[in-house]
Amino acid sequence: MAVTQRERAAAPARAAARRRARPPVAALFGALVWTAGAALTALVPNRQEAEHTAVTAGLAGAVAVLTAALAPALTERVRRAGPWIAATGYWFVFWELATAKLDLLEPPYFTSPQGLLAALWDDRALLLDSFGNSLKLLVIGYSLGAATGVLTGIAMGWSPRVHYWAHPVLMSIGPVPAAAWLPLILLVFPTSYSGAVFMVALAVWFPTTVLTRAGVAAVSRRYYDVAQTLGAGSGYLVWRVAVPAALPQIFVGLFMGLGAAFLTLVVAELLGVKNGLGWYIQWTKGWAAYPRMYAAITLMIVLCGGAMALLFRVRNRVLRWQKDLVRW
Amino acid sequence: MVTAAVEATALTHRFALGRDRLTVLDGVDLAVAPGEFVAVVGPSGSGKSTLLRLLAGLDRPTRGRLTVDGAPLAGPDPSRALVFQDPTLFPWRTVRGNVEIGPRATGRLRERRDDVAAALELVGLTDFADAYPSQLSGGMAQRAALARALVNRPELLLLDEPLGALDALTRLAMQKELLNLWEARGFTAVLVTHDVDEALRLADRVLVLSARPGRVLADLPVDAARPRDTGAPALRDLRHRILRLLGVES
Numbered sequence: 001m002a003v004t005q006r007e008r009a010a011a012p013a014r015a016a017a018r019r020r021a022r023p024p025v026a027a028l029f030g031a032l033v034w035t036a037g038a039a040l041t042a043l044v045p046n047r048q049e050a051e052h053t054a055v056t057a058g059l060a061g062a063v064a065v066l067t068a069a070l071a072p073a074l075t076e077r078v079r080r081a082g083p084w085i086a087a088t089g090y091w092f093v094f095w096e097l098a099t100a101k102l103d104l105l106e107p108p109y110f111t112s113p114q115g116l117l118a119a120l121w122d123d124r125a126l127l128l129d130s131f132g133n134s135l136k137l138l139v140i141g142y143s144l145g146a147a148t149g150v151l152t153g154i155a156m157g158w159s160p161r162v163h164y165w166a167h168p169v170l171m172s173i174g175p176v177p178a179a180a181w182l183p184l185i186l187l188v189f190p191t192s193y194s195g196a197v198f199m200v201a202l203a204v205w206f207p208t209t210v211l212t213r214a215g216v217a218a219v220s221r222r223y224y225d226v227a228q229t230l231g232a233g234s235g236y237l238v239w240r241v242a243v244p245a246a247l248p249q250i251f252v253g254l255f256m257g258l259g260a261a262f263l264t265l266v267v268a269e270l271l272g273v274k275n276g277l278g279w280y281i282q283w284t285k286g287w288a289a290y291p292r293m294y295a296a297i298t299l300m301i302v303l304c305g306g307a308m309a310l311l312f313r314v315r316n317r318v319l320r321w322q323k324d325l326v327r328w
Numbered sequence: 329m330v331t332a333a334v335e336a337t338a339l340t341h342r343f344a345l346g347r348d349r350l351t352v353l354d355g356v357d358l359a360v361a362p363g364e365f366v367a368v369v370g371p372s373g374s375g376k377s378t379l380l381r382l383l384a385g386l387d388r389p390t391r392g393r394l395t396v397d398g399a400p401l402a403g404p405d406p407s408r409a410l411v412f413q414d415p416t417l418f419p420w421r422t423v424r425g426n427v428e429i430g431p432r433a434t435g436r437l438r439e440r441r442d443d444v445a446a447a448l449e450l451v452g453l454t455d456f457a458d459a460y461p462s463q464l465s466g467g468m469a470q471r472a473a474l475a476r477a478l479v480n481r482p483e484l485l486l487l488d489e490p491l492g493a494l495d496a497l498t499r500l501a502m503q504k505e506l507l508n509l510w511e512a513r514g515f516t517a518v519l520v521t522h523d524v525d526e527a528l529r530l531a532d533r534v535l536v537l538s539a540r541p542g543r544v545l546a547d548l549p550v551d552a553a554r555p556r557d558t559g560a561p562a563l564r565d566l567r568h569r570i571l572r573l574l575g576v577e578s
C-alpha cells in the first residue's frame with residue numbers, strides 16, 4: 001500500500017528565490033526619500049520655534065542609512081516593507097514642511113516631528129510610568145477577562161443547563177458598555193484600581209464568552225462520535241475535541257475582546273485610577289500641552305498595536321493547521 | 329485473532345421528528361459470526377447508518393436486544409470502531425496525532441507508540457505522519473481514518489460507506505486494501521454501502537434492507553472465493569436479485 005504520488009510543491013521556493021534576485025528598488029528609493037527628509041530638516045531654516053532639529057535630522061538620516069545598508073542583505077519580510085519605508089518618508093517630509101519649515105499647521109494644536117520628539121524625551125519619566133501602568137492594567141484585566149470568558153463560553157457551549165442560567169445574565173450584562181458600570185464599580189470595589197481591572201475584564205469577558213460558546217456549540221457531532229468510539233471520556237471530549245475545534249472562533253472572540261479592552265482601559269484610567277496613558281492624554285489636553293498629548297497617543301499606538309500583533313502571532317502559531325499548507 | 333460476535337434481535341429504532349415519531353428500523357434481526365464480513369445494502373433512508381450507530385453504541389435502540397459476544401451493549405467502546413464516509417479527521421492534528429487519539433483517550437499513549445507506528449505502516453502513511461488532514465487526498469484521508477480505527481485493534485469494525493466519496497479507481501484499490509486488512513487482522517466487519525458490486529466483492533453475506541422503515545428483505549450468502557470477479561455468472565445472478573429487491577431492476 002505505498003503512496004505513489006509524492007510531489008512536493010517547489011513552486012513557492014522558486015518564486016522566493018526569484019524575488020531575492022531582484023534588487024531592492026523600493027527600499028533603496030525609500031532610503032533616498034528619508035535622506036531628502038533629513039537634508040530638509042537640517043538645512044532649511046525653521047519658521048516655527050523648535051528644539052532638537054539636528055537630532056531629528058540625524059534620526060531621519062539614520063533611517064536612510066540603515067535601510068540602504070541593510071537593503072542588499074534584507075530578508076523577504078523587510079524587503080516587502082520597502083514601499084512603506086518610502087511612504088513614511090513622504091509623510092515625514094510633508095509633516096516637517098507643514099509644521100517647522102512653512103508653519104502651515106500652527107502650534108499649539110499641531111506640532112512638528114522635533115516637537116513630538118522633544119515631548120517624548122522631556123517627559124520620558126512620566127510617560128514611561130504611564131505606559132507601564134497602562135500595560136499592567138491591560139495585561140491583568142485582559143488575562144482575567146479572557147480566561148473567564150473562555151471558561152464561561154466552554155461551559156455554556158457544553159452544558160445546556162449552564163447555558164440556560166448563564167445566557168440571560170450574559171445577554172443583559174454583556175451588551176452594556178463596561179464604562180457604563182463605572183459609578184457602580186467605583187462604589188462597590190475597595191480600590192479604584194481593582195475596579196478598573198474589573199471593568200477591563202468585563203469588557204473582554206462578553207465577546208470572548210459569546211464567540212467561545214458559539215464555537216463550542218457548533219462543533220460537529222461526528223467529532224464526538226469518532227472520539228467516543230475510540231474510547232474518549234467526557235474530559236477528553238471537552239478539552240481535546242470541543243476546545244481545539246472551537247479555537248478559530250475563540251480567537252475571534254479574543255480579538256474583539258482586545259479591542260474592547262483598549263476602549264475600556266482609556267475610560268477606566270480617565271475616570272478611575274488617575275494614571276496611565278489614558279489619564280495622561282486627558283491631563284495634558286487639560287492644559288493644552290498638545291505635543292505631550294501626541295507623545296502619549298504615539299505610545300498608545302505602540303501599546304495597542306503591539307498587543308494586537310502579539311495576539312496575531314499567538315493565533316498563527318496555534319492555528320498553524322488552518323494555514324494553506326502544501327497539498328498532495 | 330481478536331474478533332466479536334454480534335447479535336441483534338427485533339431491533340426497532342425511532343427518531344423524534346418534531347411532534348412525530350419516525351420509525352427508521354423496524355424489527356431488524358441480525359447475527360454476525362466472529363470474523364465474518366457482512367455488507368448491508370438498502371435504499372437511502374433505510375436506516376443503514378442508524379444500524380451502525382446502534383452497533384457502535386452511540387445510540388440506544390428504542391426496542392430490541394443488542395449483544396456483543398453475548399453481553400448487552402452498553403455504550404461506545406474502543407473494541408468497536410466506526411469509520412464514516414467523511415474521514416472526520418481532526419483538522420488540528422497531524423495524521424499521527426489523529427491515529428494517536430485512541431491510545432491518548434484511554435491514557436495509554438506511551439506504551440502504545442509502536443501500535444501507532446504499525447497502524448500508519450499498515451495503511452502506507454508512514455511518510456505522511458506529520459502532514460495535516462487538509463494536505464491529504466481523499467484516499468489518503470480515508471486511509472488515515474482506517475489507521476485511526478485500527479490502532480485500537482477493534483474486534484468489530486463498522487464501516488459506514490467508507491469508500492463512498494472516493495473516485496472509482498481509488499475505490500477499487502481501497503476495496504482490495506480493506507480485504508487485506510480484514511484477512512490480516514481477522515476482525516468482524518459490518519459494511520454499509522450503496523454499491524452492490526462493492527458488497528459482492530467484499531462480503532460473506534449481504535443483508536438487503538427495505539426503504540423506511542428499514543426491514544430485512546433478504547440475507548444472502550456470497551459463496552465465492554476471493555478475489556472475486558463480479559462479472560462471474562453466480563455473482564451476476566446475485567447482483568440482479570439484490571437490485572430487484574431494491575426495486576432498481578424488475
